[in-house]
Amino acid sequence: xxxxxxxxxxxxxxxxxxxxxxxxxxxxxxxxxxxxxxxxxxxxxxxxxxxxxxxxxxxxxxxxxxxxxxxxxxxxxxxxxxxxxxxxxxxxxxxxxxxxxxxxxxxxxxxxxxxxxxxxxxxxxxxxxxxxxxxxxxxxxxxxxxxxxxxxxxxxxxxxxxxxxxxxxxxxxxxxxxxxxxxxxxxxxxxxxxxxxxxxxxxxxxxxxxxxxxxxxxxxxxxxxxxxxxxxxxxxxxxxxxxxxxxxxxxxxxxxxxxxxxxxxxxxxxxxxxxxxxxxxxxxxxxxxxxxxxxxxxxxxxxxxxxxxxxxxxxxxxxxxxxxxxxxxxxxxxxxxxxxxxxxxxxxxxxxxxxxxxxxxxxxxxxxxxxxxxxxxxxxxxxxxxxxxxxxxxxxxxxxxxxxxxxxxxxxxxxxxxxxxxxxxxxxxxxxxxxxxxxxxxxxxxxxxxxxxxxxxxxxxxxxxxxxxxxxxxxxxxxxxxxxxxxxxxxxxxxxxxxxxxxxxxxxxxxxxxx
Numbered sequence: 001x002x003x004x005x006x007x008x009x010x011x012x013x014x015x016x017x018x019x020x021x022x023x024x025x026x027x028x029x030x031x032x033x034x035x036x037x038x039x040x041x042x043x044x045x046x047x048x049x050x051x052x053x054x055x056x057x058x059x060x061x062x063x064x065x066x067x068x069x070x071x072x073x074x075x076x077x078x079x080x081x082x083x084x085x086x087x088x089x090x091x092x093x094x095x096x097x098x099x100x101x102x103x104x105x106x107x108x109x110x111x112x113x114x115x116x117x118x119x120x121x122x123x124x125x126x127x128x129x130x131x132x133x134x135x136x137x138x139x140x141x142x143x144x145x146x147x148x149x150x151x152x153x154x155x156x157x158x159x160x161x162x163x164x165x166x167x168x169x170x171x172x173x174x175x176x177x178x179x180x181x182x183x184x185x186x187x188x189x190x191x192x193x194x195x196x197x198x199x200x201x202x203x204x205x206x207x208x209x210x211x212x213x214x215x216x217x218x219x220x221x222x223x224x225x226x227x228x229x230x231x232x233x234x235x236x237x238x239x240x241x242x243x244x245x246x247x248x249x250x251x252x253x254x255x256x257x258x259x260x261x262x263x264x265x266x267x268x269x270x271x272x273x274x275x276x277x278x279x280x281x282x283x284x285x286x287x288x289x290x291x292x293x294x295x296x297x298x299x300x301x302x303x304x305x306x307x308x309x310x311x312x313x314x315x316x317x318x319x320x321x322x323x324x325x326x327x328x329x330x331x332x333x334x335x336x337x338x339x340x341x342x343x344x345x346x347x348x349x350x351x352x353x354x355x356x357x358x359x360x361x362x363x364x365x366x367x368x369x370x371x372x373x374x375x376x377x378x379x380x381x382x383x384x385x386x387x388x389x390x391x392x393x394x395x396x397x398x399x400x401x402x403x404x405x406x407x408x409x410x411x412x413x414x415x416x417x418x419x420x421x422x423x424x425x426x427x428x429x430x431x432x433x434x435x436x437x438x439x440x441x442x443x444x445x446x447x448x449x450x451x452x453x454x455x456x457x458x459x460x461x462x463x464x465x466x467x468x469x470x471x472x473x474x475x476x477x478x479x480x481x482x483x484x485x486x487x488x489x490x491x492x493x494x495x496x497x498x499x500x501x502x503x504x505x506x507x508x509x510x511x512x513x514x515x
Contacts (some may be wrong), residue, residue: 010155010286017159018278021166025445028166029271031173032187033264038341040184042260043117043125045267046251052105063288063369064088064233065147069212070289071370073151074296081212087225088144090218091233096140103133116255124184131188138195145202148213153289163418168194180411204246235378238370250388250405257396261341267338269347273355280314280359288366295370304430309491312439316482317445320358322352324474326509327454328467343402350406357413360439361420368424377423381416388412438488445485450478 012325033041056311065088072080107129111117117125149158158226172190176183206213254262285311325332326349333340333348391408424430457470487495 010153012274013155013159014282014286017155017162018282021162022275022278024166024170025271025275026336028170028173029268031170031299032176033268033337034339035173035176036183036187038053038264038339039118040121042255042263042267042341043121043344044128044187045186045270046117046125046255046260046263062143062147062150063366064229064236065092065144066151066288067232067292067369067372068229069148069151070292071288071296071372074293078212079339082216083213083222083225084229085148085213086215087222088147088229088233089141089215089219091226091229092143095233095237096137099136099140099438100133103129103136107133109303114257118260121184124182127185128188131192134192135195138199142195142199142202144184145187145199145206145213148206148210149202150285151289151292152210154209155286155287157202157205161198162202165194165198168197189195193303232372232374235374239374239378239382242378246385246388250392250409253389253392253396254402254405258402262343262402265341265344265347268333268341268344269351272325272348273351276325276352277318277355280318280362283313283317284310284362284366287363291363291366292370299429303367304424304428307363307367307370307424308435308438310366311359311361312363312442312486314362315356315359315439315443316478316486318356319443319450320478321471321477322356323450324454324467324471327458327468331467346403347406348409350403354406354410354413357410357417360443361417364420364424364430364435367428367430368420371427373427377420377427381419381423384416384419385412442486442488446478446481449481453477 037043065084068084068088069081072084107126111122111126118280146158149155168189172187172194175190176187179186251263251266254266287306291303291306291310294300294306304487329349330340330344333344368374388409391412392405395404395408396402419432421432421435425432453474454470457466457473461469463469483492
């Protein structure tokens with residue numbers, strides 16, 4: 001019960017962070033799009049789109065450090081925690097340098113007639129590429145610190161730093177309206193600066209707060225630990241790069257076939273999916289340390305149970321907002337962006353569908369990480385994700401509508417989810433029948449009620465701000481149906497106990513502080 005309460009508190013902190021940062025980020029995007037224009041905004045997303053996808057890279061690599069720290073916390077081994085942190089810092093410095101070198105070497109060939117960029121913007125695009133490399137490096141170096149914060153379940157400082165980052169991005173968006181220099185170049189430079197400030201905020205806090213965040217074990221370097229961390233981080237990095245390669249590869253394919261305006265639509269779709277995905281990733285981030293610690297304490301049954309809870313509630317939390325948004329996408333985009341690039345609505349809706357499919361096994365991904373057996377898993381699943389690229393090329397080459405690329409994207413995501421089930425069955429003994437009983441079958445009825453409610457709203461309700469009604473009605477029906485059909489009996493008991501505890505605390509507070 002104590003661990004459940006801690007998960008709920010951390011989830012609440014991260015949700016507050018999410019609501020603040022999401023609102024500011026969406027408004028900042030509107031300002032940046034209007035200041036740069038669709039063409040320059042498309043160039044930025046083409047060249048520096050990796051920045052927007054760094055959440056995947058950062059999360060996967062942070063999981064490596066967090067997994068080992070949480071694992072040894074489960075064993076109450078402080079010396080090993082110190083060793084994990086210091087050697088992880090050395091490893092990520094090396095990884096950061098290697099990736100930056102690879103990006104810079106690749107950059108020598110990308111701008112030599114390969115990318116479809118207006119000739120007068122090629123020089124600026126090259127500058128953006130260099131700024132992107134700086135951002136990549138400092139983001140990777142920050143991974144051991146963010147991993148340590150998550151392992152200690154300190155979501156408050158993570159939330160504070162994220163809010164500071166978002167506020168700085170808003171300031172940068174406003175500055176574009178007053179600078180006399182090239183707006184695109186200024187935007188790239190200032191965005192790179194944010195990653196440096198974030199690293200300093202994380203590092204100073206961790207060194208002062210946590211005993212295991214120490215450099216006392218950094219010399220001599222433990223090559224056995226480095227090898228273990230490198231293997232784990234390397235295979236996670238491979239999986240992350242496959243996801244990143246899929247995203248950026250699609251951006252390049254769309255650019256080659258259709259130009260930079262379509263890249264603007266794709267960039268906006270990626271941002272919408274990423275922002276709404278925070279609703280579920282917030283819960284996963286709060287529950288991940290418990291999954292890792294359970295494995296470290298040799299309690300695999302609890303670990304698998306938590307991973308299924310993460311998958312189910314992750315899906316619920318994303319569907320909660322994603323489904324109403326899909327039905328009202330055109331209206332929301334017009335209010336948000338004013339001038340909506342072509343194809344944006346269809347791209348956003350299909351990207352959200354793909355993200356919903358992924359959520360069905362999002363907790364199982366954490367379970368695989370907890371076991372430490374990631375080599376074959378990342379190789380197979382990562383390679384399957386990359387199949388979206390040849391499929392997209394074939395679709396575009398045959399002249400099918402551009403939105404069908406994202407239908408193929410959803411199909412590949414479904415195949416990857418199926419593979420995760422069989423991998424976890426092999427690695428950790430997951431019962432597929434139990435997974436379907438506790439996850440898949442539990443989401444069907446609530447999802448059906450939500451879709452039906454949103455469909456009826458957009459078909460028969462005619463109001464100026466109908467999207468508000470659609471969202472509220474859908475959420476009310478969805479929450480009710482989740483409680484009736486989506487929860488297992490033990491989950492209902494936990495929720496009732498939490499409500500009872502909260503009610504008792506509020507009553508006690510009123511009695512202690514009478515009006």
